[in-house]
Amino acid sequence: MGATEVDVLKGVDLKIESGEFVSIMGPSGSGKSTLMNLIGCLDRPTGGSYVLSGTRVDEMDEEALAKVRNRNIGFVFQTFNLLPRESATENVELPLLYSGVREPRALAVEALKEVGLGHRLDHRPNELSGGERQRVAIARAIVLRPPIILGDEPTGNLDSRTGAEIMAILKDLNAKGTTLVIVTHDQAIAAHSERVITIKDGVITSRVD
Amino acid sequence: MLFWQVIKVAWRGILANKLRTSLTMLGIIIGVAAIIAMLSLGEGAKKQVMESISRFGTNQLKVRPGAARLGHVRTGSVENLTMDDAEAIEKEVPGIRSISPSAGSMGQVKYANRNATSLITGTTPLFMEINNFPVAEGRFFDETDIKLMKRVAAIGTTVKKDLFEDGPAIGEEIKIEGQTFTVIGIMSTKGQTSWFDPDDQVFIPVSTYMRRLYNQDFLNDINIQVENYEDIPDVKKGIERVLRARHRIPEGVESDFSIRDFSEMIATMQKTSQTFSILLSGIAAVSLLVGGIGVMNIMLVSVTERTREIGIRMAVGARRRDILRQFLIEALVITVSGGLIGIALGVGLGASISFFGDWETVITPSSIALGFFFSVLIGLIFGIYPARKASLLDPIEALRYE
Incomplete structure (x- = not known):
């Protein structure tokens, strides 16, 4: 995993090192979601460049982008974004299906045990608490062992105690070498990170290194 | 994604909305069932025609009095076909192997205290050969019987059963229209067609019929067997020429007789089954179209x-x-499941048509293959647009969708 350099929005220049834990803060409409989508390869920049592990992402076609999302990035959303009809295991299997793994179940179960959900394998999202749902989402994000985890307000829908548990899991992943980028409103969450980037009107206004 | 995983996901999507999906399938089910039923009727009609041909022989022509009318309306009272006409045809028209004039009417037949109303047919020995209708027991009358106007009769198996049940019939005396006849033969069983039972007939020499029984000069028909099937058109023309001359029919006036052959009967049968087929293929096309639109609609909603x-x-x-x-496979799973149910329904429909109706139906593997093919085709045609729409969604917009 090499350096990650992003040149986005209004001439913003950002570089995230491998293994870092970075928080991005900013008010609504500041452009932090766009930044997030660009980092997550859900969107491509209209100008400038984005280099991920030494590869120009802005020049990739959609098929290659899908592969990057599948292999290199794990998403954790505020609203969990689990498939409601599928069990916890099947939700975690999802990235494996698109990477062509033949026996996805064993890997999915392993990831769920890692986030402490070994006893909830066959439960559907509506049978799980908010914290458990977010654990399923984290298991789904890490099942293919991507080098980057992107959290979009990962604790935004959780009470503070559960939020702290989720943050502990994410920090643990970061400690094991995964690059962690989190978008948040919450100062307390941002305080966990090594570096806080504040963005306003598409411009990075402060860096706390 | 592996193929079976795609199928599994598609099935899950379908099972989540059982009622909606089964209603969507309905159009496909009806359409495919109509295709299967239509083809089974067509095949059945073809088989029936072939059977009729082998039963009656293809080289047969029938001359009847009265002009040919649409819809088989034949006036029975026309009295213009005579024994002399039959002899003239035999002498003057080439290509005829054998000819047998016959006359017939319904009459009462009695034995002891039993009686039956059957068709009394006066004819000649060649009748058996032309109609492929031999005696099974005893003998048919011969030229001597005709010359001597003997009161002898060969009876059909239905008549035999009505009058004698299982008892012996040959040598017994029966009364036909009050006159005493000796039974000399029992015909083989021909089998009932839908409109007529040829086994409910009593055959007597044509001379006896005309002179002794009814005292009439006219015939009901002349059965003709031609040498070659290909000669039928020529023989028909020849008969027409001879009879028009004998009956003094001027140019441009309709003939007062008609000549029917099997090609006509086959055409009639084929036309009837064709009408049915067109009706069914109309139903099939409309329900497949409507069903396909339903599939597209449901997929767009999905x-x-x-x-x-x-x-x-x-x-x-x-x-x-x-x-x-x-999404394409999900649409295909709907239409193919509908198609399979439709095939089963169509096979059942075909079976019940031949069970309750007079139609014969034959299910062929190719008709099942066609039904399956159409359900796949409809799935592809009507599934591609919704699937394409799904695939072109912007991931960011889609994730934000409530």
Whole structure:
């Protein structure tokens, strides 16, 4: 995993090192979601460049982008974004299906045990608490062992105690070498990170290194 | 994504909305069932025609009095076909192997205290050969019987059963229209056609019929067997020429007789089954079209409902073609399941048509293959647009969709 350099929005220049834990803060409409989508390869920049592990992402076609999302990035959303009809295991299997793994179940179960959900394998999202749902989402994000985890307000829908548990899991992943980028409103969450980037009107206004 | 995994996901999507999906399938089910039933009727009609041909022989012509009318309306009272006409045809028209004039009417037949009303047919020995209708027991009358106007009769198996049940019939005396006849033969069983039972007939020499029984000069028909099937058109022309001259019919006036052959009967049968087939293929086409539109509609609803799911799948690495394939296969699973149910229904429909109706139906593997093919085709045609729409969604928009 090499350096990650992003040149986005209004001439913003950002570089995230491998293994870092970075928080991005900013008010609504500041452009932090766009930044997030660009980092997550859900969107491509209209100008400038984005280099991920030494590869120009802005020049990739959609098929290659899908592969990057599948292999290199794990998403954790505020609203969990689990498939409601599928069990916890099947939700975690999802990235494996698109990477062509033949026996996805064993890997999915392993990831769920890692986030402490070994006893909830066959439960559907509506049978799980908010914290458990977010654990399923984290298991789904890490099942293919991507080098980057992107959290979009990962604790935004959780009470503070559960939020702290989720943050502990994410920090643990970061400690094991995964690059962690989190978008948040919450100062307390941002305080966990090594570096806080504040963005306003598409411009990075402060860096706390 | 592996193929069986795609199928599994598609099945899950379908099972989540059982009622909606089964209602959507209905059009496909009816359409495919109509295709199967239509083809089984067509095949059945073809088989029936072939059987009729082998039963009656293809080289047969029938001359009847009265002009040919549409819809088989034949006036029975026309009295213009005579024994002399039959002899003239035999002498003057080439290509005829054998000819047998016959006259017939319904009459009462009695034995002891039993009686029956059957068709009394006066004819000649060649009748058996021309109609492929031999005696099974005893003998038919011969030229001597005709010359001597003997009161002898060969009876059909239905008549035999009505008058004698299982008892012996040959040598017994029966009364036909009050006159005493000796039974000399029992015909083989021909089998009932839908409009007429040829076994409910009593055959007597044509001379006896005309002179002794009814005292009439006219015939009801002249049965002719031609040498070659290909000569039928020429022989028909020849008969027409001879009879028109004998009956003094001026140029441009309709003949006062008609000549029927099997090609006509086959054409009639084929036309009837064809009418039915056109009706059924109309039903099939309309219900497949409506069914297909229903599938497209339901798939569009499904794509909208599952916009977020599509966004999630794309975020975790689904390519556009993975999404396209998922929704296309879901549409195919609907139409193919509908198609399989439709095939089963069509086979059942065919079986009940031949069970309750007079139609014979034959299910061929090719008709089942065609039904299956159409259900796949409809799935592809009407599934591609919704699937494409799903695959072209913007992942960011899709993830935000509520």
